[in-house]
Amino acid sequence: MTTTTIKELHPHIGSVWARAVSLWSTWVADSTLTFAQTTGGDGSRRYVQITTSDGTDTTVWKLVDDGTQASAQVPVPWVAGRPGWQTMPTMQLPTQAGRTTLTEWRNKMAPLRNEIWENWCGAVLGDAVQQSNYLSYEDFQSDIDYFTVRFNPFIILDALSLITGTPTATTYYYNGTPHSYPLATEVPTIYSAGGGGSVDLDPLVEAVQDLSFVDYTFSTNNGANMFSMRGKVRVS
Secondary structure (H helix, E strand, O other), X not given: OEEEEEEEEEOOHHHHHHHHHHHHHHHHOOOOOEEEEEEEEEOOEEEEEEEEEOOOEEEXXXXXXXXXXXXXXXXXXXXXXXXXXXXXXXXXXXXXXXXXXXXXXXXXXXXHHHHHHHHHHOOEEOOOEEEEEEEEEOOEEEEEEEEEEEEOOEEEEEEEEEEEOOOOOOOOOHHHOOOOOHHHHOOOOOOOOOOOOOOOOHHHHHHHHHHHHXXXXXXXXXXXXXXXXXXXXXXX
16 A cells, blocks of 8 residues: 655645645545545645545645645635635536535535634634525536634635536536635625624725826926027137
């Protein structure tokens, strides 16, 4: 038996999460592999570790977040806003490789998501709410698990989603398009610790626009003409 450790350096936790989803998607369709997930620190950086094994050879994937020190905790909105953090799997078959896909998603990736929130942010998580058949069309089903993530004074709503179904030659998701929760392309809503309203950034946007589009007039010598003369007298 051989064990191979592969260290991948990623710019931030969003990239790490996207890669972990990719590794999970490969595993869930391969009955010969086992899968385990955890987080840790490697030297001065945090990482997510994915371990796969075929019973003979083991591969340990250390997905290193090169942007976060092992001893640091980062703000909840920063993690929520990283590119790739909203990555969800493409459409999956309901059962594959002798596994129930939704069960394995909730057993593997939901705990990993929670562990990242806790270790990267020191966040407190609310109880997960599991919503099945949230969106469905013919034989396709979208399952969403959502929960609150709190690290004073920030509270956001996080969610995991998975589409399952059996495509046919005439009915399918284009490119297996994954679902993300509604904040996927938006700036996360930030609330005050006391449960107040969301932060209104409109005045800031207006001020930046005023500065960006103002016209400037420049004047030299108070608008008067400017002359420059130079001469030379020759003598014999």
